[in-house]
Amino acid sequence: MSELPQTIFVVDDDEAMRDSMTWLLEGEGYRVACFDSAENFLVARHDKMRGCLVLDVRMPEMSGLELHEKLDTLGSELPVIFVTGHGDVPMAVGALQRGACDFIEKPFHNEDLLSRIRRALELDSEIAARRQRDSAISLRMEQLTQREREVMTLVVAGKLNKQIADELDISMKTVEAHRARVMEKMGVRTLAELVKAVMTLN
Known part of the structure; x- marks a missing residue:
């Protein structure tokens, strides 16, 4: 546009x-x-x-x-x-x-x-x-699956992979895979960039 x-x-x-x-x-x-x-x-x-x-x-x-x-x-x-x-x-x-x-x-x-x-x-x-x-970040966020959103929310809240695995009742490997896809879909390389992107929309 x-x-x-x-x-x-x-x-x-x-x-x-x-x-x-x-x-x-x-x-x-x-x-x-x-x-x-x-x-x-x-x-x-x-x-x-x-x-x-x-x-x-x-x-x-x-x-x-x-x-x-x-x-x-x-x-x-x-x-x-x-x-x-x-x-x-x-x-x-x-x-x-x-x-x-x-x-x-x-x-x-x-x-x-x-x-x-x-x-x-x-x-x-x-x-x-x-x-x-903000609109680009919103569009990227819309591409996340429900599970990827849940993982992202916990990652941004500062939870470790093991804590996320326990909380969502999934394996550490699955958490790592979701986390990698979240980073890729959100177009960020570091946790700090991910936190910043999520905070701009809150």
Whole structure:
């Protein structure tokens, strides 16, 4: 499955602000999509979106903070940069504590915004890489038989082959064979790699 290209989603009810951000960001070679309300962004939103969200704190109807909370409940991992007026800084700090990526105060220097966007896009790339890795591990795990899963669970719990054999009432040779197949199917060479792979999904 090919990843969608990174896009900067600008959500702001101020048309002049949307226009100036589009001009700035497209001038830097970024893909930009603008929305004049949180509601319109939610209509267009889907789980495969890549990039970051530049979000005005104060908007009529649904505020930027309310949109951020809604995205959180939807499981969105899109990094969010809040654009805030001076009086909204405490709110923006609260949003950071609830998982927003960054905030910037109006009026801002273009380079300040661009550096925050670069950081947010790097974070988005890390999130996408992690998702890809987790999905590869899940697929490998699905190839294990029921018995191989049982052996793997006990191996990861730190049990020795003899203890596993006793617990599952099978021979040591069988444990060794299952263990070798688990390592092969999971694409790992060491016990540490196996433990790490299993822990990423827990």
